[in-house]
Amino acid sequence: MMPASWHLSLWEKIAYALGDSASNFYWKTFEYFLIFYYTDVFGLPAATVGTMMLVTRVGDAVIDPLMGVLADRTQTRWGRFRPYLLWFPIPLAAAGVLTFTTPNINAGEKALYAYVTYSLLMLMYTAVNIPYTALMGVMTPNSIERTSLSSLRFIGAFVVTVFVQKFTLSLVLLLGRGDNARGWQATMILYGLLAVLMFLTCFKFTRERIVPPEDQKTNLKLDLGTVITSRPWRVLFVAVVFVLASYAVRGAASAYYFKYYVNREDLLGWFLVVNGVSNLLGIVITPWVAKSIGKKRGFMLSTGTGALLFGLLYVASPSNLSLIFGLQALSSFAVGPAAPLFFAMYADIADHAEWLTARRATGLIFASAMFAIKFGAALGGWVIGLLLAFFGYVANGVQTGNALRGIGVSISIVPGVLLALATLVLTTYELDERAMLRIEADLTKRREPLNVPGAS
Numbered sequence: 001m002m003p004a005s006w007h008l009s010l011w012e013k014i015a016y017a018l019g020d021s022a023s024n025f026y027w028k029t030f031e032y033f034l035i036f037y038y039t040d041v042f043g044l045p046a047a048t049v050g051t052m053m054l055v056t057r058v059g060d061a062v063i064d065p066l067m068g069v070l071a072d073r074t075q076t077r078w079g080r081f082r083p084y085l086l087w088f089p090i091p092l093a094a095a096g097v098l099t100f101t102t103p104n105i106n107a108g109e110k111a112l113y114a115y116v117t118y119s120l121l122m123l124m125y126t127a128v129n130i131p132y133t134a135l136m137g138v139m140t141p142n143s144i145e146r147t148s149l150s151s152l153r154f155i156g157a158f159v160v161t162v163f164v165q166k167f168t169l170s171l172v173l174l175l176g177r178g179d180n181a182r183g184w185q186a187t188m189i190l191y192g193l194l195a196v197l198m199f200l201t202c203f204k205f206t207r208e209r210i211v212p213p214e215d216q217k218t219n220l221k222l223d224l225g226t227v228i229t230s231r232p233w234r235v236l237f238v239a240v241v242f243v244l245a246s247y248a249v250r251g252a253a254s255a256y257y258f259k260y261y262v263n264r265e266d267l268l269g270w271f272l273v274v275n276g277v278s279n280l281l282g283i284v285i286t287p288w289v290a291k292s293i294g295k296k297r298g299f300m301l302s303t304g305t306g307a308l309l310f311g312l313l314y315v316a317s318p319s320n321l322s323l324i325f326g327l328q329a330l331s332s333f334a335v336g337p338a339a340p341l342f343f344a345m346y347a348d349i350a351d352h353a354e355w356l357t358a359r360r361a362t363g364l365i366f367a368s369a370m371f372a373i374k375f376g377a378a379l380g381g382w383v384i385g386l387l388l389a390f391f392g393y394v395a396n397g398v399q400t401g402n403a404l405r406g407i408g409v410s411i412s413i414v415p416g417v418l419l420a421l422a423t424l425v426l427t428t429y430e431l432d433e434r435a436m437l438r439i440e441a442d443l444t445k446r447r448e449p450l451n452v453p454g455a456s
Contacts, residue, residue, distance in 0.1 A: 008140055013149050015205035016139065017156030019085065019132045022198035024157045025191040026096060026125055028164040031251040032272060035381060039395045041180050042102050044111060046393055050385015052115055057378030060122035064374065067130040068367025069223065072212075074131075079208035081138065081363065084131035089199040092124040093192025100188040102181035126370070128199065134366035137347045138210040141443065143436050146347045147295070150340040151286040157339075158280040164191075165272030212360040223361040226353045227368055232431045233349050239425040240342055240372035241379065243303060246418035247335075248380025249387075250310065253410035256388070260399045261407045262318045274325055275332040282336015289337050290344070294433045296426060299341045304423040306335035311416030314408055335419070343369065348431050348439075355439045380418075384410055 038049045074080045099117040103110070136149055168187060175190075176183020227233055258268040282302070289298040309331035316323040346369045354360040391406025393399065399407070 008145060008149060012139075012206055013152045014156070015202050016136065016149060017153045018198040019135075019202035020153045020157040021160040022089070022195035022202070023125070023129050023132065024160040025164065025195045026092070026121070028161045029168065029188075029191070031248060031377070032165060032254060033168060035252045035384060036255040037100065037184060038114065041184060042110065042114065043107070044114060045389075046385050046395065047389040048111060048385075050382050050389065052111070052118070053381025053385060054378050056115060056119050056122060057374050057381060059119065060126060060374055060378075062371075063123065063126055064130055064367045064371040065224075065364060066367075067126050068134065068361075068364040071131045071134055071363035071367070072223070072361055078203075079138075080211075081131035081135040082203050082206060082208060084128055085135075085199045085203035088124060088127040089196040092121075092128055093189075093196055095121040095124045096188045096192050097185060100184040102184070122374075130367045130370050131363065132199075132202070133343070133370055134363040135206060135208065136343065137350045137362040137366060138208045139206060141210055141351070141440065143344070143348060143351070143440055144291075147290050147340070147344040148287055150344040150347075151283055153343070154283045154286075154340045155280060158276050158283060161279070162273055162276030165276050166269045169269060210360075210362070222357075222359060223364050226357050226359050226361055227364055230349060230353055230356075232345075232352060232429055233365065233368065235425060235429045236342060236345055236349065237368060237372045239299075239303075239422045239429075240369065241376040242418045242422035242425065243338060243342070244373045244376025245380040245383065246306075246310070246376075246415040246422070248377045249384050249418070250411055250415040252381065252384045253407060256393070256407045257411045261404055262321075262324070264321075267321070271325065271328060274328045278329045278332035279336045282333045283340055284336075286337040286340045290341060295341045295345050295348070296429050296432055298337055299345070300423050300426045302335055302338040302341070303419045303426070306331050306338070307416045307419035307423060309334055309416075310419060311413055314412035345429075345431070348436050351436070351439050351443060352431055355443055383414065387414070 035046075035049050035053065038044045038052075039046050044052075071081055071084065074083060076083045078086070095117065099114075099121045101117075103113055105113065136146060136153070139149065140146060171187045171190065172180055172183035174183070175186035254271060255265075255268060258271060259265040286298070289301075292298075293301070309327055313324065313327050313331075316327065346366055350360065350362045350365045353365065387406050387410045388403075391409075392403045393406065394403070
């Protein structure tokens with residue numbers, strides 16, 4: 001029987017999910033439109049954009065563990081992680097608007113402006129999203145309840161994902177009134193306002209129920225050692241890097257694929273909606289998948305099937321829209337469970353680390369998850385930029401046959417190979433359900449009576 005204090009109400013789960021909804025106004029805009037915006041609206045060369053994605057995202061990813069350490073050491077009447085959902089959403093919204101503002105300056109100054117504003121945006125995103133992600137690890141100690149929370153979180157995320165995918169370009173046209181640069185700026189103002197409201201709701205209606213052991217002393221070296229020496233952490237880190245690199249390449253390639261390869265840019269929104277809805281359906285079944293075959297096997301089934309279906313898109317001719325959309329639906333459904341499963345697995349790793357070392361570093365471990373996500377996204381952004389440049393892509397021009405082949409490879413073969421690598425890496429992950437039940441039982445005995453802060 002689950003103690004009542006471990007149970008999360010549906011409303012608290014929804015409030016937590018709204019935090020990821022807010023985050024995805026930014027993350028999905030990055031994933032699907034940022035590189036396209038920089039090349040076709042802002043006016044930067046594809047190779048410059050690819051290099052910028054790698055440099056800025058890797059630099060930002062390095063900051064993630066520092067943010068996790070800071071969050072672990074934050075002590076307020078609201079808890080350790082919730083305060084950041086109050087302090088940083090407005091600066092994040094402002095940085096988003098600046099990033100999607102196109103100044104009237106020369107090419108060199110534009111590149112510098114892009115580096116500075118995008119770096120600022122990712123710094124603010126980190127300041128909100130690392131504590132938000134870590135919050136899941138301290139809301140309840142129950143592994144099954146956390147899987148449910150993670151699944152609902154991603155339902156909230158993908159509702160916004162579908163909105164961003166379908167309506168972003170339409171909003172740019174509507175709000176810009178023919179001026180795409182102004183349209184992007186106005187769209188990010190709207191997204192920023194919505195995100196602020198959602199983050200504040202998440203702050204207001206969630207609670208932190210797990211705190212580090214009372215005798216735990218601040219020791220950065222020990223905390224880093226707890227994470228780095230964990231074999232499950234290392235395995236999951238590498239797998240997540242490959243998964244996010246796959247998503248980043250495929251997501252960024254979508255706009256080019258429909259504009260130049262399919263010659264139906266008007267269908268891009270629907271293609272992305274199919275992705276979002278199918279992903280959502282995959283997420284909905286995640287608790288059932290985890291319960292039936294376990295988180296590890298569920299993750300491997302998700303990425304392995306997705307790898308095959310991603311690769312098959314390469315054989316679809318530009319005129320075969322039924323096959324293109326059908327493969328999109330199947331592949332997006334297949335990979336749907338991967339994200340909620342790996343976040344639930346990171347919560348398990350936090351418990352495993354505490355079980356082994358009697359030290360809890362929830363913020364640092366979840367920061368490392370975001371490090372993996374951002375490093376994977378950086379790797380994917382760099383790869384798509386290099387692929388476009390290598391195959392001879394020319395922004396807003398007529399593409400050669402070689403450039404079209406490059407776009408086709410970028411949306412299918414490359415992301416498929418990356419997912420296959422993630423599946424292979426996961427074969428060595430050792431925290432199965434039996435191990436977690438034993439760990440959960442031992443930690444429960446240590447924590448009794450459960451220390452629940454009286455934060456409000």
